[in-house]
Amino acid sequence: MLALSFSRLLLQAFPKQPVTPRATAQCIRSLKTSQQDPPKKDDMPIKMENPYKQPPKTCILCNVIVDFKNVQLLSQFISPHTGRVYGRHITGLCGRKQKEVSKAIKKARSMGFMSVTLKNPQFMKDPDICGIKQFE
Amino acid sequence: MPRYELSVILKAMQRPETAAVLRRTVETLFERGAVVRGLENLGERRLPYNISKHNCLHTHGGYFSVDFHASPNILSGLLDHLERDIDVLRPTVIKKDVEVSKAQCCGLQNEKAKSTSR
Numbered sequence: 480m481l482a483l484s485f486s487r488l489l490l491q492a493f494p495k496q497p498v499t500p501r502a503t504a505q506c507i508r509s510l511k512t513s514q515q516d517p518p519k520k521d522d523m524p525i526k527m528e529n530p531y532k533q534p535p536k537t538c539i540l541c542n543v544i545v546d547f548k549n550v551q552l553l554s555q556f557i558s559p560h561t562g563r564v565y566g567r568h569i570t571g572l573c574g575r576k577q578k579e580v581s582k583a584i585k586k587a588r589s590m591g592f593m594s595v596t597l598k599n600p601q602f603m604k605d606p607d608i609c610g611i612k613q614f615e
Numbered sequence: 616m617p618r619y620e621l622s623v624i625l626k627a628m629q630r631p632e633t634a635a636v637l638r639r640t641v642e643t644l645f646e647r648g649a650v651v652r653g654l655e656n657l658g659e660r661r662l663p664y665n666i667s668k669h670n671c672l673h674t675h676g677g678y679f680s681v682d683f684h685a686s687p688n689i690l691s692g693l694l695d696h697l698e699r700d701i702d703v704l705r706p707t708v709i710k711k712d713v714e715v716s717k718a719q720c721c722g723l724q725n726e727k728a729k730s731t732s733r
Contacts, residue, residue: 548622548657548680591624591676591705594663 538573539608545579547586550593554602556580556609562596569609616650616684618711623697624666624704627659627675636702637679643696649685668704676704682711 545552556570557563564584567577587593621644625636637654644651657678666673690708697706 586709588663590622590707591662591664591666592622592678599663 538571538576540572540576540580545576545583547583547590547592549583550587550599551602551605553580553584553587553593554598555605557584557598559598559603559613562594562598565609565611569611571609616686618652618682618684619690619708620711621681621683621693621706621708623679623681623706624662624676625679626673626702626704627677628702632702633677636700640697640700640703641681643693644681644683644685647685647689647693649683649689652682652684655680655682662704666704669701673704 543552547553556565556572558565564581567574570577570580572580584593588595593599621640623640625633628636641651641654657680659675659677662674662676666676694706694708697703
C-alpha cells in the first residue's frame with residue numbers, strides 16, 4: 480500500500496512526458512501586449528447624437544396659421560353632408576390647433592364667410608385630411 | 616391702442632357705389648379717431664347663406680377687410696353706425712391678437728404622454 484502511493488507520488492512529480500505550456504492564441508496575445516505600450520482608450524464609444532433619431536411628431540397644422548378668412552382650409556375639417564365640425568379623434572389635430580380650427584369655423588359662420596349646414600361645393604374635391612369613410 | 620379688424624360684407628353693387636360706401640366707412644373711422652392701417656378686398660362672392668337685411672334678401676356680396684388701430688370706446692358707436700347703413704350687410708369687428716409663439720406649437724408627444732400617464 481505504501482509502495483503504491485509512493486510510486487504514484489513519483490509519477491506525479493516526474494512524469495514521463497515533460498509538460499510544456501501550449502502556445503495558445505491567448506498566450507501569444509498576452510505575450511505581445513505585455514511588450515507594447517499600455518492600452519490606449521481608442522476602444523471607448525464616441526459620443527454622438529442618436530443617428531436613428533426621428534423628427535418630432537407634429538400634427539398637420541403645425542406652424543400653419545389658422546384664419547377665419549381661409550374658408551377652404553376650414554372646410555377640410557367639416558362634414559361634406561352636414562357641415563358639422565369633426566372631432567379630435569377624426570381630424571388628428573393637437574389640442575391647440577383643434578381649438579383654433581373650431582373657433583375659426585364658428586367665427587367664420589357668424590361673420591358670413593362659411594355656411595353652417597353645408598360644405599361649399601367648390602371645396603368638395605379637396606384632398607381628404609381627416610380620412611373618415613363616408614357612407615356611400 | 617389695440618388693433619382691430621373690421622370684416623364687412625357689402626351689397627353686390629357697381630364699382631363706383633362700392634367705392635363710395637368704403638369711402639364713407641373709412642371716413643367714419645377717421646372721425647372717431649381711428650388710425651387705418653389698410654384696406655383689403657376679399658372679392659365678390661356668393662354668400663354662404665341668404666342674408667336678409669334692410670328689408671331685402673341678398674345672395675351675393677362683396678367682402679372687405681379694414682385693419683385699424685382704435686380706442687375700445689368707439690367700437691359700439693361704430694357698429695351702430697354700420698348697422699344703420701343700407702349698403703352694409705354684415706359688419707363685424709374682431710380684435711387682432713399677437714401671433715402665438717411657434718416654439719410651443721405641437722405638443723402631440725406631450726399630449727400622448729399625458730393621456731397615457733393618466
